[in-house]
Amino acid sequence: MHLFEEHKEGIEIDLPDASLEYYPAFLSDDKANSYFDVFLRQLDWQQHDIKLFGKRIAQPRLTALYAINSKEYKYSNLSLKPQLFTRELEEINKSLFERFHLKFTHCLANLYRNEKDSMGWHADNEKELGPEPIIASLSLGAVRKFQLKHSFKKGLKHQLELEHGSLLLMKGTTQDYWKHQLPKTARPHSPRINLTFRNIL
Ligand SMILES: O=C(O)CCC(=O)C(=O)O
Ligand SMILES: [Fe+2]
Structure with a gap:
């Protein structure tokens, strides 16, 4: 019981000019497993082209955009039209509100099919x-x-491993002072899904 409670705690990642909190077990393993299966099947995964140095190249991952409204989201020269939150995305959004009092309108989902x-x-x-x-x-x-x-x-710089069922909160001036990436790796990896909840004004 005690251990379980401890795992629910967040870890503050102490970096200058940033505000980062990591919750290693935001979801139970069971819940994380079932969401992974649902989102892999349910979300409308697409591969978009982006322009890099004037050349069109396919993004090295699949993405899907969902929202509580129809507001488009523009990033890296793309303008994506969202679909409405699925029941499961709504459920997660609700738990983010209950737990942190944070409200989000959009969720950009990323599917990293393998280590590449x-x-x-x-x-x-x-x-x-x-x-x-x-x-x-x-x-x-x-x-x-x-x-x-x-x-x-x-x-x-800093590096962390984002675990199954974990939540990373990026707040404050993090986006003003820091860049982040998810590098490809040499070691084989099974698929990973990342959901980034954002509030679009
Ligand atoms: O996959 C990740 O953990 C990072 C995703 C990300 O940075 C983004 O969607 O903006
Ligand atoms: Fe990002």
Whole structure:
């Protein structure tokens, strides 16, 4: 009982100019397993092209956008039209409100099919997210490395492993001062799903 309670606690990741909280067991293993299966089947996974140095290339992952409204989300030269939250996404959104009193309108889902899929260095600082956006990032499936680097102070970096059922909250000035990425890896990995809940104004 006591151990279980401890696991529900968040860990503050202490980095300058950032505000990061990591909840290793935000979801129970059972709940995380069932969400992983549901989202893998249920979400409308698409592979979009992005422009990189003037060339069109396919994003090295699949994505799907969901929301409580029909507001589009623009990022990396893409404008995505959301579908309405599924019952399970609504359930998670509700639990984020109950647990943290955070409200989100959108969920950008990412599917990393294997170790070759990745997301490059970026900050989630689109102006529709408003100043000091809060992003709640839920991880399901394979454990992957998540890296952060300071945008202005050279050499300042951090790395963590995002576990099955874990939640990472990025708050405050994190997006103003830090970039993050999910690198590809050499070691074989099974699929990973990441859900990033965001509030789009
Ligand atoms: O997959 C992850 O953990 C990161 C996803 C991310 O940074 C994003 O969707 O903006
Ligand atoms: Fe991001």
